[in-house]
Amino acid sequence: MRISVIGAGYLGLVTSVSLAQIGHNVVGLEPDRDRAEQLKNGLLPLYEPGLKGLMKTNMNEERLSFTHDRTQALNDTDVIYIAVETPLLSNGRVDLTAVEQASIDIATTISQPVIVVIKSTVPLGTLTNIEKLMKKHTKIPFQMVINPDFSRQGNAVHDTFYGDRIVLGAVNDQAANVVEEINIPFQIPIFKTDISSAEIIKYASNAFLATKISFINDIARLCENAGANIDDVAFAIGLDDRIGRKFLGAGLGYGASFFPHEVAGIEQAAENVDYRSSLLESVLRVNNNQHSVFMKKAKEVMDGEFLGKKVALLGLSRKPKTDDVRGAISIRIANYLLDLGANVTAFDPKAIPNAMKVLPEEIEFASTIEEALIDADVAFIMTDWDQFKDLPLSKYEELMNRARIIDGRNCYPLDYVRNYKIEYHSFGRPPVWIEEESELKQ
Structure with a gap:
C-alpha cells in the first residue's frame, strides 16, 4: 500500500521505517530541506537502536524514501500518517501546532480521497x-x-514489532479496516474502538504506569525514614500478579520519559469534559518533587558545600538508549549545580551533542566515563545506561578525589557496593558509608 508519513522525528521515523519493513511503499515528509537531504542520503539525524540499519535496508530496496516536497509526498497516496511531535507548553498543555499544520498541509495538497491516520500523541477531542x-x-x-x-x-x-496491542479508533468502519489491513503483517493483536476511547487508551495506559512510578517513589521515601530497603519492598509487592514487577523502580522519577506528556494530556482531557482527577494531581506532585528530593539528599551528603567542587554528572539523556534530552531531569540538575558554584563535568554515551545545545558553556563534557570521574568530589548518576551499571566500582575508587556516589537510578546492588571503599547514596535504601566514615556517623 502507498503510505505517506508526515514527520521525521523519533515517532515519524520509526513509523516510516517500520511500515516499509512490513512491505508497504512509504514516503516520509520532512519540511526542513536540510534534514530531508540528510535522510535521502541515508543519514539518521537521531539515535534509536536498530533504526539506522532498517532505514538503509528499506531505502536500498526502494520501499522507503524521503522528501521535503509536500506535493510529491501527499499526492498519489492511499493513507497519510501524521506522526509529528506534540510537546508540552510551559503551561502544561499539549502543543498541537504541528498536528494542525500537518492537517492543513494535507487538506490543501491532496487531489484524491485519502485516509488520515493520527499517530501523534494528542488529547481527547483532537481528532474531531x-x-x-x-x-x-x-x-x-x-x-x-x-x-x-x-x-x-x-x-x-522492538516495541513496534513486538508490542502488546495495536489500537485503532475510527467512526468509519471501512477506514478502520484499511488501517487494520496495513498493520496485520506486524502480527500483533489489533483492537478497534471509537475515537474517544482510542484517544483515552493511550493516555490512560501511560498515566497508569506513571502512577506506579510515583507510588513506588513515595514508598521509597517511607523506606528511608523507616530504615527499610525499597528493593526488597518492591520485589515482594511485585510478586503479586495483580500488581506486577514492572515500573516499580525507585529513583528520580519519570521526567526522563514521555510520562509527563501523558499525565498532562489526560488531565487536559479531563478538564475538557469537566472532570478533575485528584489521583493524577498527586502523581504529578510526587514526581515533580523527585528532583528536589535528590538535591536535598545531595546537599546533606556534601554538607551544603558545592562551591568549587567537581561533580561528575553521569547521564544527560532523558532515558537510556536515546540521545533525546527534552525534559531530562539531568538538564535541570546541571543548571542547579552551576548556581551552587559547582564545577560540572558531564558524560553521556549518546546525548552530548544535543545537551550542548541547551546547557550553559560552563559545563564541561567528557569523552569517557573515566574522564568525567577524574578528581571528582562526587558522582551523580542521572540516567541508567548499561555503561554506568557495568562500570567496575573500582573505577570510582581509582579516579575520584573522593569515591562518593549519589545514584538517582539505584543502579548498583547494596551488597555489591559494600565490597568497595565507596560512599553510596540512593533512593529508598540505607546509605553505604566508607568504613572510617561509618564510625564517625555513629
Missing part, C-alpha cells in the same frame, strides 16, 4: 477538531483514524 479544520480547507473526501503509539523511546523498534 482536526477533521473540522481540514474540512475548512478541502472539499475532497477523507476519513480519519487514530492509531496511538505505545512504543518506548530507546526501545521503539
